[in-house]
Amino acid sequence: MTWGRACHDVRVSSSLKDVAARAGVSARTVSNVVNGSARVSEQTRVRVQEAIDELGYRPNLAARSLRAGRTGIIGLAIPELHSPYFAELAGLIVDEAHRRSWTVIIDQTRGDAEAERRLLTGDGGRVMDGLVISPWALGAPDLTATARPLPVVLLGERSPQGMADRVAVDNVAAAEEATAHLLSSGRRRIAAIGLQPHLENGTARQRAEGYRRALRSAGVTPRAGWERSVTALHREDGARAMAELLDGDAAPDAVFAFSDELALGALHTAHARGLRVPEDLAVVGFDDIEDGRFSHPPLTTVSPDKRQIAARALQCLADRIYSPRNEVPAADLTIPHRLVVRGSTVGDAATR
């Protein structure tokens, strides 16, 4: 690194010296205490620890930061921790970070554009070596505008001007497959739940595009009234959208929901209205959260390879952190997905 050796020595030894002076011991002894050496008496250890506490000396963080210009801390920004998809993904990313001896600061943006912007431009960058962010409110142009030297990996949303690496599934293809599966089981009145026209984010738009493509390929004309928008991707939003569909002029015989949570909300409404699933209504979700594996009936869904999303995102981030000059062009990694067919669309799979 470019941090001068002299500076390094002066600053680290100066703070060690402060502690040593306050405790009345040598700098070496302080270092031994900090490193947990057994050669220090209990009495001395206590005295040094008191001095460390009083002076607020943070040996490891300071040393690490000074030595390499790095803290060993990465940020993970997701819309919501309590969303099962993001919770599962966060768990995998934390595991993956541990493997790299990184600590993870998790922030939830609650889908707020200001919060997302602040993370990309703000204070956090001074603690974090890099940031993995799953933007929700911000679209690609916004993300690009707030670009900064902090290494960033985007989950889901593409940055068209190559500001950052991006790791995502092929949303258009996945949505097309999910809809084609409903068509292949003989459904023609297929609704979609989960459009988010109020957001800049492209994920919902891509899933809507895949849905329409599949319908057109099968010679079915998409029906505007069967494309339901939601303000959030929660179960209650899915339940409400499903009720609207059932209360409409013509009820659908199948629903493709853009998230498993929305699909589970739709299932809830279907049960409450006395509909049989899948006989009266077939339901497909997206995300493959654990919840859907145990719902009644179990949920057919698009399953992104979450473990690979976590692994590839942190590999991208590591590459950026260890080659800070950004010589490497931004990567756009497409992660595999597969359609998992369960009882919510196929009768004889109902008790699986």
Added chain:
Amino acid sequence: MTWGRACHDVRVSSSLKDVAARAGVSARTVSNVVNGSARVSEQTRVRVQEAIDELGYRPNLAARSLRAGRTGIIGLAIPELHSPYFAELAGLIVDEAHRRSWTVIIDQTRGDAEAERRLLTGDGGRVMDGLVISPWALGAPDLTATARPLPVVLLGERSPQGMADRVAVDNVAAAEEATAHLLSSGRRRIAAIGLQPHLENGTARQRAEGYRRALRSAGVTPRAGWERSVTALHREDGARAMAELLDGDAAPDAVFAFSDELALGALHTAHARGLRVPEDLAVVGFDDIEDGRFSHPPLTTVSPDKRQIAARALQCLADRIYSPRNEVPAADLTIPHRLVVRGSTVGDAATR
């Protein structure tokens, strides 16, 4: 704070000076760039930023740490991020931390005793001002043995020797109420799912005690074969335990599961075996996760006041951080809970 003014000035100005010298500008200009002042030309800003990047200078973190002996970072250690209960709780704690301008490092221990011990004794304490931990593998004696100067708030598990503040619901009373609810609806063959005899943690033991108390109060003798142990609290563990119960000598007509996830797994098995819920089998869970509100039928559960758990835990932590000498005796806060009755136990609530 006890950090000497002279030391503070010397160290902060020395690192600012390094950046200023490398960029060929004044320390004031570096400070302006760091604080985002508009009075700096773009050319100068770029030059200073380059110097900051090259020297690995972390102005805010360093200054904050030196000024107050604090980083503004707290740790949150939970067994699993993808567990809905902990994900919801983590989301509320992060929100609460934001309100206090704290950043949260989240760690998941995966219920591993070593990981929990490492958090209490290890490196993390040098970055974190304090730690909120929901121990799973470690019991109270272990937690006390690993006590260290880092301010710690325990969620759930009690520290009997007053090592740390503790925030929890009254597990015995809550489990007793849940079981009494099943008794009051006429059930007598009530099983329990969720004992964890392999763990030191007391939560499962307390819930088992409440379950047995309620049975005894009603003159029902607890039956060893109807107390099912699990290795984890996931849906699959609940599904397996339910299958074991149904395959046993005498099938129960009700189940109290020690978590909603276990209860949802039990529901899954009940559906697969063609049982009607609640007619053939009533099910009560614990945690009030969103999932259970939308399951079929919706799940009766013990609902802890999670928002209050988050708020009180961070209040305790703040008190510790701002009075580091630990003059205040350890608090033991009992958070309110309530039984939420839904369709999994009461027939006419089935479509609620």
